[in-house]
Amino acid sequence: MGKCFLILSITGFKIISLLLVIMPEMTFAAPDTDHFRQNVKSFNKINYNAARQNWSVSASPNGFVYFANHQGLLEFDGTTWNLYSLPNETILRAVKVKNDSVIYTSGYMELGYWKPDQYGALHYFSLYEKAKKYLFKNIEFWNIAVAGSYVYFQSFNRILAYNSDTVSIVELSPFISVMNQVNNKVLVAVRDIGIFEIVGKSAIPYLSGEFFNNKLVQFLIPYKGNQLLIGTAAHGIFVWDGSEILPWNSAWTDYFVKNELNRGYHSKNGEIIVGTIIDGIAVFDENGALVMKANVQNGLPNNTVLGIETDEWQNIWLALDDGNAFISENSNKGFSVENIPGVGAIYSISVFNDNLYLGTNQGLFVKPVNDDNQSFTLVSETQGQVWDCKVIDGKLWVGHNRGTFIIEGKKAIPISTLSGAFTIKEDTKNPEMLIQGTYNDLMVYKKSGNAYKFKNRIADFSDLIRYIEIDHLGNIWASHLHRGIYKIATSNNRDSVTQVNYYGEEIFKKNLSANVFKVENRIVFTTGDQIFTYDDLNDTIISHQFLNNFLGEFASSHRIVEAPNHHYWFISKKSIALFLILQDSVKLIKEFPVSLFKNPPLVDGFENILPTGEKTALLCLQNGIANLDASVQDEGNSISNFKPVLRQLQLFSARGKTIQLPLGHTQFKIKNNYHNIYLRFSFPHFNDLPVSYMYFLEGLNSEWSVPSDESGFRFERLPEGDYTLRIKAVDSWGNESQVFNCSFKVLPPWYASVPAILIYVVLLVIILLLFRRWGIRLTKRKEQRQHDEREKELIRLRNSKLREEVEHKSKELANSTMSIIKKNEFLMELKEIIGKHKTELGSRYPDKNYNYLNRKIDENISNQDDWQVFENNFERAHEQFFEKMKTSFPHLTQSDLRLCAYLRMNLSSKEIAPLLGISFRGVENHRYRLRKKMNLEHDENLVHIINGA
Helix, strand or coil: CCEEEEEEECCCCEEEEEEEEECCCCEECCCCHHHCCCCEEEECHHHHCCCCCEEEEEECCCCCEEEEECCEEEEECCCCEEEECCCCCCCEEEEEEEECCEEEEEEECEEEEEEECCCCCEEEEECHHHHHHHCCCCCECCEEEEECCEEEEECCCCEEEEECCEEEEECCCCCEEEEEEECCEEEEEECCCEEEEEECCEEEEEEECHHHCCCCEEEEEECCCCCEEEEECCCEEEEECCCCEEECCHHHHHHHHHHCEEEEEECCCCCEEEEECCCCEEEECCCCCEEEEECHHHCCCCCCEEEEEECCCCCEEEEECCCEEEECCCCCCCEEEEECCCCCEEEEEEEECCEEEEEECCEEEEEECCCCCCCCEECCCCCCCEEEEEEECCEEEEEECCEEEEEECCEEEEEECCCCCCEEEECCCCCCEEEEECCCCEEEEEEECCEEEEEEECECCCCCEEEEEECCCCCEEEEECCCCEEEEEECCCCCEEEEEEEECHHHHCCCCCCEEEEECCEEEEECCCCEEEEECCCCEEEECHHHHHHHHHHHHCCEEEEECCCEEEEECCCEEEEEEEECCEEEEEEEEEHHHCECCECCCCCCCEEECCCCEEEEEEECEEEEEECCCCCCCCHHHHCCCEEEEEEEECCCCCEEECCCCCCEEEECHHHCEEEEEEECCCCCCCCEEEEEEEECCECCCCCCECCCEEEECCCCCEEEEEEEEEEECCCCECCCEEEEEEECCCHHHCHHHHHHHHHHHHHHHHHHHHHHHHHHHHHHHHHHHHHHHHHHHHHHHHHHHHHHHHHHHHHHHHHHHHHHHHHHHHHHHHHHHHHHHHHHHCCHHHHHHHHHHHHHHHCCHHHHHHHHHHHHHHCCCHHHHHHHHCCCCCHHHHHHHHHHHCCCCHHHHHHHHCCCHHHHHHHHHHHHHHCCCCCCCCHHHHHHCC
C-alpha cells in the first residue's frame, strides 16, 4: 500500500491537503484544516445599494463595519446596509471608527465626524469651516489616524490635526504617501525623505536615509516586538528592526512587485495581510509563511484592494475597487465550501491518478490535484449529463447519458453506447464481472486480461434503475428511480433473469422512491421515513429496528455512502452526518446541517458524497464542492456570547401614521391607537454562517417561532395588555444566541382608560338624575295624557252622538227630500197626463175642471209646508248654512237659497227640477243666474263654493 501527500487547489489557492491512500478498490483523501478558511463572502453595489468603489473600511467594537464609499458612508450592522450621504454629496476616501458613537470620515474637500442619534441614525458634523483656511483647491484626505485626543487627516500635501474642537496644520514636506497608526504611534511616509512620527501638532523624524530614495511607501504596519514593516509599491516589503532595514519574505518579493502592493494590515492574531492592486490579498503568519490567498478566483468580487480591517473576532473586511468582501476567521467547523463557476450541477466526484474529476450535468471536468494554477477543463467527448464516476479495479468508470466510458488520461474511451448509465457495481458472485443499472436495462461487463468489455444485457428485465446492490446469495437488488425495489435472481453467468420480486407500497407503506444500499454487508433500504432490511431467513423485507432506534432522525435518510473502517455518511433532507456503525453500536461522529450549503446548494434529489478518508469527504454541490472533516471538534459556540441588537422601533396607527421610538427603550407604553409595532434587529457578530431569528411574544404566543431569515418583526392590532418580546439568533448548526428582551404595555383605548371611566361614572350619575327627572316628568305626562284621553273620550262620545244625530237628521232630510221629489215628480207627471187629456178631449174636457186640477197640482208642487219641513231638517244637518250664504252673498233670493241647499246635498239638476217645479232647462238657467249673482269666474266650481260655505 502506497501513500503520498498532494495539495488540492480548487479555485486558485491552496485550501486542502489530500492524503491519497491508494487501495485496491477506492481512492481516499483527507483535508488538512490548518491552512484553509471559511467562505469568502462578497458584496456588490446591488447588495448595499451604493457606488461600486469603497476606499476605506473601519470596524467598530460593537460589530458594525463602516466603508468610505464613493457616495457616502456605508454602514453594515451584520444584517442591513445603510448609506449616509454627505450634505454636499461629495466622495469619501477614508473612515476611522474612534468608538461606537464617533466615526470620522474624510474625502474630497471635506472632513468631519458622525454620531448616532437615539434612533440609531447617523448624523454628520462637518469640520470644513474650522479647516477651510488650510484647504486648497481639489484637496483630498486619504487616511485618518486617532491618537489620544488628536485626530489626524492626511492628504498628499499636508496633515490636519483636530483637537479640542480646533483644526490645525502639521507642517510636513510633500509628497506624503501614507499615514498609518502603528501601535500607539502615528507614522507618515514622505517620498524620498523617510518616515515621521506625528506627536500633537508636530512631525518628528522617525526613520530616514537613502533607502527611501525613489521608493513609494504604501503602508507602515507593526511587526514582531517593536519592529516595523514597510510596504512599497514597486520594491516589496521591508522590515526595520531598530537598526537596519532588510527585505521581508524575499521569496514573495517578485509576487509583491508584480501585483503592486497597495495596503497592509497587522491583525491582532499576528497575521500580516497584504492587499494588492492586481491579485487581491495574501495572508502570512509572522514568519512569512502563506496562510491563505483570496482573489476573484475564490470569491472576491474584485482584485484591487483599497482598504483592509479586521473586526473584534479577527474576520477580515476588504474595501475594493468594485464592491467589498468578508473573509471569516478560521472558525474550525470542519467544512469549507468552494465555488467552481461554470461546471454546472455536480452529480459525482472521483480522485484518480492525481486528478480530481467532477461529473456534472455539463460533462466530466478534470483538474490536476497538485497544480494551483490549473482550472477545471472538460474531458473531450464527455459533454452532457454525467451520472456517475467511480474508480473500480484501477480504472475510472464514467456513467453518462450517452453510455459508459473508461477515462484514460484526458480521453474518454467508450465501453457501451446504451444510454443512461446510472451506477455500476462489482459482482460479488462473479468477481470478474461488473453490473450496471441504466435507463432501461441491467448491463454486464466482463474483465478479459487487463481490460473490461461489454458482455451482455440481462435478458427478461427492463426498467429504470438508479442504485443496485448484490447480496451474499448473488441476488441483484435494484431500486427504481421513482418507485419500489426489485429483487432479481439470474442465471450463474448473468445472462438472463430467473425470478423477479417487486416490493412497493405493501412493504414500504408508500408508493414512492425507495433506495437500496449496504450497511455492514447487509442490504438496507431507505424511504425517507425509516430504514428497512432484507430478512433472508424469511425471504421478506422488514423494518431495521436496530438502525432506526440508534440513528434517531437520520433514520429518515434517503442516501447512504460507505466510508472506510465501518463509517457511513447518511444524507437526509435536513442534515448530512457521519456514523461509526458496528455490529452492536451506532455512534454519531459529526453532523453537518444542509442549511450550511445554500450558496452553492446541494443537487436536489441527487445528493452525493465522496469519502476521502475515514472521517473526511467531498460533497457535491451546484457549481461547487464542500470539503467535510468530521474529525474537527467545534471550539465552542461563539454565537452564545452575543445577542441581537435592536436597530429600529416603530409604532403604526390604523391610518398609517408612524411614531419612531428611541432604541434604548426596553420598557415602554403604547397608546391603543398605535397598537401596531415593528422591530428590526441585527446580529453584529457576523461570520461565515448566516443566522436566523426567532421570536416569542409573551402575552400573545405560547412558544418560540420557527427560525426566519427576516430580521424585522411586525405585530399588528395587539390587544391591550402587558407583553414581553424575546428575540434570539440561531445559526445553521442550531446554536443559539443570548436573548434580547423588550417589555411593553399596550394601553387600553381612550374610552377604557381611568379618566374615561371617571367621566363615565360622572355621566352615569348625571344620566341617573336626568332619568329620575325624566321619569317624574314622564309620570306627569302620563297622568296628563290619561286626563286628556278621558277628555278626548268624552268629546269623542259627544261628537259621536252628534255625528249620529247629524246622520239621523241627514237621513231624515234625505228621506223627506226624496219624498218631495217623488211626490212632485208624480204631480208633474199627473199634470202632464191631464194636459194630454185636455188636448185630446178639447171642449169635451171642461176648462173649469182642467184649471182646478192644474191649480191644485201646482199648489202641492210648491207647497210651503214641504219647504218648511225640508228647511228645518236641512238646518239641523247643516247649521247656519243659510245665514252664512246670506252673509257671503246678500243678493240671493229665497229661490236662490233653495237652489243652493239642493246643490249642497249634491243633487243633480234633474233631481232639483221636481223640487222647484220647473224643467231641467229651468234649473240650468237658474244655476247660471246664481253664478252671476255670486260673481263666480268661469273656472270656479259652483258646488265647491257652496260646500265651502
